[in-house]
Amino acid sequence: MTRDMICVSCPIGCALHVELDDAGKVVSVSGNTCKRGEKYAIDECTNPVRMLTSTIRVNGGVLPVVPVKTSVPIPKGKMFECMKAINNEVADAPIKLGDVLIANVCDTGADIIATNEV
Amino acid sequence: MLKYDLVVIGGGPAGMAAALKAKECGVKKILILERAETLGGILEQCIHAGFGLHYFGEELTGPEYAHRFIEQVQQTDIDVKVDTMVLEIRTGNVVVATNNIDGMLEISATAIILAMGCRERPRGALDIPGSRASGIMTAGTAQKYVNLDGYMPGKKIVILGSGDIGLIMARRMTLEGAKVEMVCELMPFSGGLQRNITQCLDDLGIPLKLSCTVIQTHGIERLEGVTIANVDENRRPIPGTEQYVECDTLLLSVGLIPENELTRMAGIIIDPVTNGAIVDENRQTSRPGIFACGNVLQVHDLVDYVTAESQIAGEGAAAYIANRPRGRNHYVSVSGKDGVRYVVPQNINENPDGDVKLYFRVADVFRNTKIIVESDGKVLYSKKKPKLAPGEMEYVIIKADDIRALEKKQLTVRLEVPTK
Ligand SMILES: Cc1cc2nc3c(=O)[nH]c(=O)nc-3n(C[C@H](O)[C@H](O)[C@H](O)COP(=O)(O)OP(=O)(O)OC[C@H]3O[C@@H](n4cnc5c(N)ncnc54)[C@H](O)[C@@H]3O)c2cc1C
Ligand code: SF4
Numbered sequence: 001m002t003r004d005m006i007c008v009s010c011p012i013g014c015a016l017h018v019e020l021d022d023a024g025k026v027v028s029v030s031g032n033t034c035k036r037g038e039k040y041a042i043d044e045c046t047n048p049v050r051m052l053t054s055t056i057r058v059n060g061g062v063l064p065v066v067p068v069k070t071s072v073p074i075p076k077g078k079m080f081e082c083m084k085a086i087n088n089e090v091a092d093a094p095i096k097l098g099d100v101l102i103a104n105v106c107d108t109g110a111d112i113i114a115t116n117e118v
Numbered sequence: 119m120l121k122y123d124l125v126v127i128g129g130g131p132a133g134m135a136a137a138l139k140a141k142e143c144g145v146k147k148i149l150i151l152e153r154a155e156t157l158g159g160i161l162e163q164c165i166h167a168g169f170g171l172h173y174f175g176e177e178l179t180g181p182e183y184a185h186r187f188i189e190q191v192q193q194t195d196i197d198v199k200v201d202t203m204v205l206e207i208r209t210g211n212v213v214v215a216t217n218n219i220d221g222m223l224e225i226s227a228t229a230i231i232l233a234m235g236c237r238e239r240p241r242g243a244l245d246i247p248g249s250r251a252s253g254i255m256t257a258g259t260a261q262k263y264v265n266l267d268g269y270m271p272g273k274k275i276v277i278l279g280s281g282d283i284g285l286i287m288a289r290r291m292t293l294e295g296a297k298v299e300m301v302c303e304l305m306p307f308s309g310g311l312q313r314n315i316t317q318c319l320d321d322l323g324i325p326l327k328l329s330c331t332v333i334q335t336h337g338i339e340r341l342e343g344v345t346i347a348n349v350d351e352n353r354r355p356i357p358g359t360e361q362y363v364e365c366d367t368l369l370l371s372v373g374l375i376p377e378n379e380l381t382r383m384a385g386i387i388i389d390p391v392t393n394g395a396i397v398d399e400n401r402q403t404s405r406p407g408i409f410a411c412g413n414v415l416q417v418h419d420l421v422d423y424v425t426a427e428s429q430i431a432g433e434g435a436a437a438y439i440a441n442r443p444r445g446r447n448h449y450v451s452v453s454g455k456d457g458v459r460y461v462v463p464q465n466i467n468e469n470p471d472g473d474v475k476l477y478f479r480v481a482d483v484f485r486n487t488k489i490i491v492e493s494d495g496k497v498l499y500s501k502k503k504p505k506l507a508p509g510e511m512e513y514v515i516i517k518a519d520d521i522r523a524l525e526k527k528q529l530t531v532r533l534e535v536p537t538k
Pocket of ligand 1: 127128129130131132133151152153154158159160161164166167168169170202203204205233234235236258261282283286377380411412413414418419420421422424
């Protein structure tokens with residue numbers, strides 16, 4: 001079996017060609033220009049993950065929200081569940097870049113961290 | 119009158135990288151003028167990840183990428199004035215600006231770097247018939263509402279234009295609970311990055327309708343729906359394909375225009391294709407001592423390229439300030455043809471200091487196509503690419519020695535499409 005996909009690990013967006021065996025195991029990856037492409041192809045065929053970015057409400061800041069991201073990519077299927085957790089959270093200013101606002105969000109192993117200061 | 123060696127107009131990634139590079143090259147008095155309340159430019163509202171993979175080797179969000187440069191600027195003695203709007207560049211490189219504290223400011227500069235970025239093409243530029251109902255806005259405006267002001271401008275959304283900002287907002291609004299009905303694109307291909315189509319549309323099952331446009335908007339106070347239609351190869355709506363789509367919000371992501379009012383007023387020559395200044399390989403414009411970089415020069419999709427280009431401008435300005443002798447007036451002119459829409463820089467010094475990177479965009483989607491750089495029929499560079507797309511900026515490197523050896527002072531970048 002083969003699968004064609006676009007590597008989303010960086011904005012170059014290489015077109016990847018993946019060969020899989022009957023058990024769905026990745027045999028080879030081509031079309032990538034760097035190592036990350038190979039990892040992406042393997043993840044995408046076994047456990048697709050994505051970085052999630054959003055905003056969290058802030059009390060007492062100059063802006064009403066602070067941008068956040070997951071510390072590591074999370075399973076694609078958990079995005080909406082994590083969004084719920086993010087939207088239920090309110091943080092207090094001052095917030096520094098890199099502050100952990102939610103630890104281990106929805107048991108994904110990823111933290112929700114601030115990506116700007118407010 | 120204030121006096122500076124270098125005045126940088128715009129404090130986005132371009133302005134900051136240019137100022138920092140000039141500092142590193144030994145320029146003493148530098149001032150950055152920024153219209154907004156903070157440095158960072160458009161990146162402050164681009165909270166998604168995907169910045170800096172090439173420059174920092176890490177995938178950062180927009181604010182994080184900007185923050186790294188803001189910190190560096192703060193660690194130097196570069197002066198910054200925020201909330202300050204530049205109004206005019208007078209002859210003799212005098213910058214006129216205004217803010218609430220200083221009132222009117224006149225600043226004389228040895229060199230100036232233009233880094234004003236770009237803005238989105240507004241609705242007026244599109245001319246869709248229909249009412250003036252609320253709920254129609256550019257995708258960047260919606261991005262500001264959601265990511266900086268923290269509120270959602272609508273629930274049921276149609277996006278016109280598949281530029282990157284529109285794609286990013288399709289995902290963002292879906293994650294925040296809105297229903298994005300579709301993205302309509304007039305052209306038979308998307309102008310956005312392939313990765314954004316994958317992660318922002320395909321991942322969430324949002325349809326991308328190519329060769330399709332909005333022909334009418336409906337609703338009196340608030341938008342209630344739009345009529346869409348397919349278009350033929352001349353981009354004219356095909357009768358009988360009209361379809362009504364209910365929505366309360368229409369986001370426009372139909373292109374960016376470099377913000378060059380100041381540049382035009384200053385009498386600097388503009389390239390009609392890029393809508394940015396015509397520059398040489400040091401990013402110097404047609405006015406000596408005035409340089410340009412970032413989205414004000416050409417619309418970029420990757421901030422990493424913005425940073426690289428701005429460092430070239432910073433270095434160029436520093437060399438100009440130090441008054442190093444250079445063969446300034448003798449240029450090799452560079453142009454694109456056969457599918458190459460434009461090339462930046464448009465001029466190269468006959469005797470360049472180093473190899474020169476030529477950045478360009480193509481006019482259509484091409485597969486297995488050769489990029490050729492030639493002068494007077496002689497090929498200097500040739501390479502086959504599996505895929506070229508208008509949404510993705512390409513570059514080739516031309517060796518300094520090859521430029522010096524040119525007999526005819528002219529270079530052309532073109533494509534050679536395989537014959538079937
Ligand atoms: C929505 C969106 C999504 C993007 N996504 C990505 C991505 O995923 N990955 C990636 O690598 N790149 C991305 N980019 C591209 C990247 O962010 C831009 O190319 C980059 O920010 C351009 O930098 P700049 O400094 O030229 O312009 P800007 O960031 O626009 O900065 C220009 C600054 O100049 C100021 N200014 C303008 N006129 C004046 C004046 N008269 N006086 C004083 N100040 C003035 C403005 O206030 C602004 O702060 C994205 C861009 C946008 C808009
Ligand atoms: S393979 Fe490497 S260069 Fe290509 S898109 Fe993926 S991360 Fe980017």
